[in-house]
Amino acid sequence: MKILVTVKEVAEVEDEFQISGLDVDESYLEYDLNEWDDYAVEEAVQTSEENDDVEVVTVTIGPERAEETVRMALAKGADRAVRVWDDALEGAEYLSVEAKAELLAAVAEEEEPDLVFSGVQAADDSNGATGVALANKLDMEWAAVVNTLDLDIEGEVAHVHRELEGGIEELTDVQTPAVLTIQSGINEPRYASLRGIRQAQQKPLDVHGLGDLGLDESTLDADIERTSMYEPESEGDATLWEGSAEETAGELADFLREKGVVEG
Amino acid sequence: MTVLAITEHRRGELRDVSYEVITAGRELADELGGELHLGVISGDVDAFADDVNRDGVDAIHTVDHGEEFNHDVYAQAIPQLYETSGADVLLMPNTVNGLDYAPAVADDLDLPLLTDAIALDGGDVTEVTREQYGGKVETTFDVDAEAYALTVRPAEWPRAEGDGDAPVGAVDVDIDEDAIGSEVTGFEEVGSGDVDITEADVLVSVGRGIEDEENIVLIEELADTLGATLSSSRPIVDNGWLPKNRQVGQSGKVVTPDVYIAIGISGAVQHVAGMKGADTIVAINTDPSAPIYDLADYGIVDDLFDVVPELIEEFGGEAPNL
Structure with a gap:
């Protein structure tokens, strides 16, 4: 069995930052493995540990910088990695959900996985859409926002819980092959061991461009264009207590006493 | 330009977002100079249609198939509703279930998709506002297309009030049962315990x-x-x-x-x-x-x-x- 895990390196913005042009200035960005994808990798690696002959392959759309993140997924137990990138992607202003799904689908068609795990969303763009779009392109079943997975490999069914709003979970049976978008909290992602990190350096990491995948630049065409980015004006009118920790804690204590919610 | 907005229900009740997509859809339809249609799929569709028949709704299309949400049913029904209603813009809730069908539907209809919109400004080019980087910034996007799909964030638009008198029509959509590869077997309430x-x-x-x-x-x-x-x-x-x-x-x-x-x-x-x-x-x-x-x-x-x-x-x- 083969599990393909879509992995994204996401940018995190520091507390204080500046926007230049249409994005946050590069110097205020830190890159890391997308939190939801970390859970997706863990779910795949656990599945490979619990069953015989399961290969875990990660796929990433991203520049060379992303290899550090990809290696981290390999260090946690993925067997090999595919990275999609070329000059056309480097030059693309905006990657639509459609384009990302198309690129990932091209890789999936080569890999022919039995299962695809995607994070529910990426922490930076928060589209929350790529996994289900990918399933549709692959003509696979899918389930979005999965927080429990019980896989019946023989029966070709994934028994999943989908985390709905308001503390309700939907119990769903999904035929495999399927794309599952993995919710945070489904498992406890491991830390990479030193041995894992060493081994990761030896694991295959192939890079494919659009042409290698049988695609061309038209895949990246979008009717959507990013036109501005700005810091939202604070709608807040919070009273900020200032001073030393002792002083501010004193202010808050006085407030709580006045409010009558706390005695003493 | 016609806007088709999809309502949402769970365990026999319409969810708040159903009334919010009416408000968002009406505003957008006004800016685009068109009609607002609603899609009501599965469950007690007549009662739901009656409930969402609010001021500003021009037509309601129902699909009576099954009780609960099933993404395979929605993914088959919505493209057909979209065609029969002559819609241009497809508006869906940015909820867990909305995100379980919207990307598939947009892909089937070959519509550009933007999710989790917090503001819309319709026109020849429609401007969509989203958040990025966990809400630290807002971003605007121009959608330069005749037809497109959007999901809107719950609780960003007020609920539509006021009774409407839109015609309600049952649409006989073709659902291929063999293409339904998922089955909802139940629900579970989580997080109860000693502390409330x-x-x-x-x-x-x-x-x-x-x-x-x-x-x-x-x-x-x-x-x-x-x-x-x-x-x-x-x-x-x-x-x-x-x-x-x-x-x-x-x-x-x-x-x-x-x-x-x-x-x-x-x-x-x-x-x-x-x-x-x-x-x-x-x-x-x-x-x-x-x-x-x-x-x-x-x-x-x-x-x-x-x-x-x-x-x-x-x-x-x-x-x-x-």
Whole structure:
């Protein structure tokens, strides 16, 4: 069995930052493995540990910088990695959900996985859409926002819980092959061991461009264009207590006493 | 230009977002100079259609197939509704279920898709506002297409009120049962237990800023000292540091205490959905641009590890050594 895990390196913005042009200035960005994808990798690696002959392959759309993140997924137990990138992607202003799904689908068609795990969303763009779009392109079943997975490999069914709003979970049976978008909290992602990190350096990491995948630049065409980015004006009118920790804690204590919610 | 908005229900009840997509859809249809149609799929469609027949709705299309949401049914029905209604713009809820069919439907119809819109400005080119980087920035996108798909964030638009008199028509869509590869077998309520945070008058809520499981005792001590109840944001529960029944937010509990003290919580939209109804909100967070301050009535922009021990001592407690 083969599990393909879509992995994204996401940018995190520091507390204080500046926007230049249409994005946050590069110097205020830190890159890391997308939190939801970390859970997706863990779910795949656990599945490979619990069953015989399961290969875990990660796929990433991203520049060379992303290899550090990809290696981290390999260090946690993925067997090999595919990275999609070329000059056309480097030059693309905006990657639509459609384009990302198309690129990932091209890789999936080569890999022919039995299962695809995607994070529910990426922490930076928060589209929350790529996994289900990918399933549709692959003509696979899918389930979005999965927080429990019980896989019946023989029966070709994934028994999943989908985390709905308001503390309700939907119990769903999904035929495999399927794309599952993995919710945070489904498992406890491991830390990479030193041995894992060493081994990761030896694991295959192939890079494919659009042409290698049988695609061309038209895949990246979008009717959507990013036109501005700005810091939202604070709608807040919070009273900020200032001073030393002792002083501010004193202010808050006085407030709580006045409010009558706390005695003493 | 016709807007087709899709309603949402669960376990026999329409969800609030169904009324919100009417408002968002009506505004957009006005800007585009067109009609607003609604799609009601599965469940008691006649009763649902009656309920969402609000002022501003021009037509309602129902698909009577099955009781509960099933993404395979929605994914088959919506493209057919889209064609029969002559819609240009497809508007769907940015909910867990909305995101379980919207990307597939958009892909089938070959429509550009933007999710989680918080503002729309319709025109020859429609401008869509979204958040990025966890709400730290907002981004605008121009959608330069005749037809497109959008999902809109719940609770961003007010509910449509006022009775309408739109014609309701049952649409006989063709559902291929063999193409339904998923089955909803039930529901489970999670997060019940010994503590009911929805009953608390004062909640002391802890978030990612606490950094480490071992530090939770600090916030526990504060809650004990104040006679308050301990709650948390999602990452704390994801990490297994507190049980699910302590989680405030979209997928956890909705709370309305007199006082909500958010400690080390940035205030992501999913969290805010669970606590914005609190009477008074106090935030302790080092990041002055954290979205929690948009909502807070009072704030302390400082390190929780400095402020919380002082607060415990103010009330005669003893801060644990971390």
